[in-house]
Every structure is written in structure tokens, then in C-alpha cells.
Amino acid sequence: MGLTDQGLHPEIYDDYKIETVDPSWLQERVKPKRHIGLTPELCILCRACEDVCPWECIWMLAPDIITDAENPEVLTLAQSSSATFIIDDNECTRCAICVERCPSDALWLGRVEQ
Ligand code: SF4
Numbered sequence: 719m720g721l722t723d724q725g726l727h728p729e730i731y732d733d734y735k736i737e738t739v740d741p742s743w744l745q746e747r748v749k750p751k752r753h754i755g756l757t758p759e760l761c762i763l764c765r766a767c768e769d770v771c772p773w774e775c776i777w778m779l780a781p782d783i784i785t786d787a788e789n790p791e792v793l794t795l796a797q798s799s800s801a802t803f804i805i806d807d808n809e810c811t812r813c814a815i816c817v818e819r820c821p822s823d824a825l826w827l828g829r830v831e832q
């Protein structure tokens with residue numbers, strides 16, 4: 719039985735700082751046409767993805783990081799979740815190490831449609 723099955727949750731970060739990235743800097747970078755996806759129903763909040771990422775660019779954060787959203791349903795869903803996952807797209811190399819490490823197959827590597 720996992721932590722979430724018992725109604726318990728691990729300690730999660732709330733001391734993060736989100737900054738806007740310069741768009742011109744982003745345009746100079748070449749990224750693979752891939753992205754990391756998460757199936758939340760499968761996540762057991764083990765934080766293995768955080769631990770294994772060589773670039774430290776995936777984080778499990780407190781759900782109240784989301785304070786506003788264009789779609790109210792998104793806001794309700796985010797704030798009622800056990801955690802919010804953030805990937806720093808500027809740093810993520812799509813190496814998929816987190817995907818390989820995830821014990822419940824909650825993470826997956828997708829292809830960005832052209
Ligand atoms: S794909 Fe690689 S770089 Fe990106 S979040 Fe996962 S482990 Fe980190």
C-alpha cells in the first residue's frame with residue numbers, strides 16, 4: 719500500500735521561484751520534438767523522478783502553486799490534487815531517464831506534433 723493509499727502525503731517544496739524566460743533566448747535553442755507526459759492516476763508520489771533527473775529540472779510542488787487559471791475547472795483540479803509537477807522546459811534534455819526510473823509508468827515520452 720502506497721503513501722497515498724493511506725491518505726498520507728510526503729513533504730513537498732513550497733520555496734520555489736518561477737521566472738519568465740527571455741523568448742529570444744529560447745528561440746536560439748534547438749530541442750528534440752519530444753515532451754515528457756504524466757498520467758496522474760498512476761503516480762504514487764515517490765519523487766524518484768526528482769531524485770534521478772541529472773539536470774534537476776523536474777519538481778513535485780505544493781498544489782497551491784496554481785493560484786489562477788483561465789479555465790476554472792483547471793484551477794479546481796489543480797488545487798484539489800495531491801501535488802503539481804513542473805518540468806523546466808529550458809533545461810530538460812528529453813533524456814527520458816525519469817521515464818525509465820518511474821516505478822508506476824506514470825511518466826512517458828511523447829512526440830510534439832509538427
Ligand atoms: S527527460 Fe531527463 S532532463 Fe527531462 S525531466 Fe526527465 S530526467 Fe530530467
Ligand code: SF4
Binds near residue numbers: 763825
Ligand atoms: S517517479 Fe513516477 S510515480 Fe514517482 S513521483 Fe515521479 S511520476 Fe510519480
